[in-house]
Amino acid sequence: MSGVQISVPTLPRHLFWDTDYNSIDWEQNAPYIIDRVLHRGSWEDFKAILNWYGQKKVSVIAQRLRHLDKCVLSFCSVYFDVPIENFRCYTWKQSNPTHWDF
Numbered sequence: 001m002s003g004v005q006i007s008v009p010t011l012p013r014h015l016f017w018d019t020d021y022n023s024i025d026w027e028q029n030a031p032y033i034i035d036r037v038l039h040r041g042s043w044e045d046f047k048a049i050l051n052w053y054g055q056k057k058v059s060v061i062a063q064r065l066r067h068l069d070k071c072v073l074s075f076c077s078v079y080f081d082v083p084i085e086n087f088r089c090y091t092w093k094q095s096n097p098t099h100w101d102f
Contacts, residue, residue, distance in 0.1 A: 009048040015040050026052070034061045038072050055080070063087050 008026045015036045016024065026033065030053060037045045050058055059080040062068070068076065068089045077084045084090050 009052040011037065011041070011045055011048060015045070030057070031061050031065065034058055035065055038062065038065075038068065038076070065089055 011033075013021045016033075024033070034049055034053070037049050041049075053061075059076075059082060062076045062080065063082060063086055065087075066089055068087065073084065073087060073089060076082070077087065
């Protein structure tokens, strides 16, 4: 009985400039990987993580991230059809206002 081996997504190495790309644990480091792709990746990179992790897992992890910039937060809210209030970064920002919000 031979198992089917699924290859990890091919993402640009520059997204992980501060990490040894070959030592990334794609399951254990899913929040880190998804965060990097959301903030710095292309549309193709986003589709690659959706194919690898599945839309549900990417949505759940995005909602748990502590920081998403406004553009990424709005995109995730619309793409995953989740109210913006359900994102941790939104509620955290509301409870910690800053003087300069650009």
